[in-house]
Amino acid sequence: QVQLVESGGGLVQAGGSLRLSCAASGRIFSNALMGWFRQVPGKEREFVASIYGSVGVTYYADSVQGRFTISRENAKNTWYLQMNSLNPDDTAVYYCAAKPYYRSRYFDRSEYDYWGQGTQVTVAS
Numbered sequence: 584q585v586q587l588v589e590s591g592g593g594l595v596q597a598g599g600s601l602r603l604s605c606a607a608s609g610r611i612f613s614n615a616l617m618g619w620f621r622q623v624p625g626k627e628r629e630f631v632a633s634i635y636g637s638v639g640v641t642y643y644a645d646s647v648q649g650r651f652t653i654s655r656e657n658a659k660n661t662w663y664l665q666m667n668s669l670n671p672d673d674t675a676v677y678y679c680a681a682k683p684y685y686r687s688r689y690f691d692r693s694e695y696d697y698w699g700q701g702t703q704v705t706v707a708s
Contacts, residue, residue: 585609585697587679592702599706600667605679605699607660613637616682617655617662620692621675621704628678630690632664642689646672669706676701 591603603619611617618633632643632653641653650669655662666673680695688694 585611585681587681587697587699589677589679589699589702592677592704594705594707595669597670597706597708599669600665601669601704602666603664603677603679603702603704605662605664607681607697609660611657611660611681612683613657614684616685616689616695617653618680618682618689618695619653619664619677620680621673621677622701623675628692630692631677633689634662635685635689644690666704669704671706671708674704674706676703678702 586608588606595601614636616635619631620628621631622628630644634641634653634655650667652665678701679699681697682695686694
């Protein structure tokens with residue numbers, strides 16, 4: 584069984600940066616699909632970014648493209664979300680997610696098998 588634990592959330596001023604981490608216990612294959620989603624109260628959980636494959640192919644939501652970077656360290660079973668130029672609209676609970684293999688609907692939360700507990704990110708204006 585795979586368990587995911589996020590860390591790195593917190594309070595930051597607009598324009599600031601945070602880096603989220605997601606550590607997986609249990610084996611995550613090197614070509615697994617790893618993702619980040621976020622959710623605000625009253626709204627559906629939305630796709631933020633994903634990474635997969637031995638060369639680390641990445642995808643981003645339009646709203647974070649150019650500001651956020653997803654990366655991973657397979658040796659540590661860990662992946663990251665570097666968030667720069669944060670604005671109040673980025674305030675949400677951020678969740679990491681994983682699938683043992685690639686899925687073309689990488690943006691669809693129903694495709695992922697494993698989820699972390701979430702970490703709060705608050706961006707003050």
